Amino acid sequence: MTTIGFIGLGIMGSPMSGHLVAAGHAVRGFDLNADSVAKLVAAGGTAAGGVADAVAGADVVITMLPDHPQVEDVVLGDGGVLELAAPGTLLVDMSTIRPETSVAVAEAAASKGIRVLDAPVSGGEAGARQASLSIMVGGEEADFAAARPLLDVVGKTVVHVGPHGAGQVVKAANQLMVGGIYALVAEAIVLLEASGVDAKAGLDVLAGGLAANRILDLKRETMIAREFAPGFRIDLHHKDMGIALAAARQADVALPVTGLIAQLIAAGRARGYGSLDHSALLKVIENLSGRA
Template identity: 80%
Template sequence: MAAAREEGSVKIAFIGLGIMGMPMAKHLVAAGHTVSGYNRSRAKVDEFAADGGTAAASVTDAVQGADVVITMLPNHPEVEEVVLGQGGVLESAEPGALLIDMSTIRPETSIAIAEAARDKNVRVLDAPVSGGEAGAKQAALSIMVGGEEADFAAARPVFEALGKTVVHVGPHGAGQVVKAANQLVVGGIYGLVSEAIVLMEASGVDAKTGLDVLAGGLAANRILDLKRESMVARQFQPGFRIDLHHKDMGIATDAARQADVALPMTGLVAQLLAAARAMGHGSLDHSALLKVVEQLSGRA
């Protein structure tokens, strides 16, 4: 990593100031880094600049002179365009710069980007995150990182401004595989919590009280901790949208095919999320899987 402008500080380009990216970029500014932010929506760039960041007019503008480039984008086509396209990261980055893609995309795309970057003398890490909007706002994300050990060590100060669990999980693409595993587990738990709510309510049991008990026993999990009250109240303001989780389950099922393994429960959860989108719930929080389970039981 290039020499810091101030001790402990690096120049960072942050591309993708969305629900997750905006608070992450702001945490990096608060940590003392010089952060240039770019987003297709100019309003997002202006908001970031108002909170101490530097506004960039384009990907090229953001990336030039940066020690670290972070991308936080919705899916692999956007990452490919921003990184590999004309005026993109690999055309604009300084030799020796470190590209950290924190998007959730296909493992094979992460590997392909790392291979393309090698020819440009740009180092790459794939570092998807878990924790949703709340984790991003609280700088409490779980970050799973694929790539070279030395690059991970160099990036650790950046990661520590964004998350509480930061782990190097293997070579290029490994971060995306672990994120796929994370998403299949999260989706499965949402489905089971939804079924528990429907069962209790249909049986005349107060679901809130029942979930309080479950949260104190072997069934305890972070989803019960964070979402049981909002699910019982049918409050589905998006922290992580059904649309995005549906995309992630496609990554998980594709990864299973690549690895030649059978993941039957993952397939079922993927279909439930597809049903949620088909019902028009794609913009709701992924806890809205409850609406699908209710529909299946005739209790919508």
């Protein structure tokens, strides 16, 4: 049994922490939302009254937070994880943030004898609930080996991809690809329907050929039905595309398609779709085609 402090019990963190409890670990969780903490307690975990309470006595601290400002506050700020955690503690940040923030956290932690991994995830709410997430991990190989048993509880594909920050770069690549595929599936639906072709029949065929992809597998029916209940919100994908574009600038590479997809996602957010699932890019394409 490992004692885990889990900070951030939102859409992703709540089921992930529950899986760790079910696997026999002692999980003490903190979130600003009291209902989320209560859900962990109902699953067999323990409520933490704050960051200090979550960190106290923990072998491993896991953070699952919305963006880099929250990670910087919780980890680097006064009364944060690095100030409170004992030397030897393993900090696994599973948030999706800028690679440079992950590197800065690792550098600050090293002086305190705290080990750090950046381990962002892909798979959305469904993947978190099904414990089938893909987890891309940056950091030291030995620390990855130490965290692997816990990561295997919440993920299906768990890969060490390189040094500190590498996990965030891989996540940025994931998000630019996901956004691009959503946009193309949306364009396919608009083209099929505008041409008088049954979109379901058309996408069923595409899903069995070279155009097959996970988004077609999981989302084609809800997209055709215009059901956009959030599994991963456009607001969050907008944030992630900013990370991807910043990473491209840092690496001094041109990603022209990524730039276009980022603008389409920004347009969806500007039109008030930010709280919808990112498959609502279909609404943006329909707007552009005058078919909304």
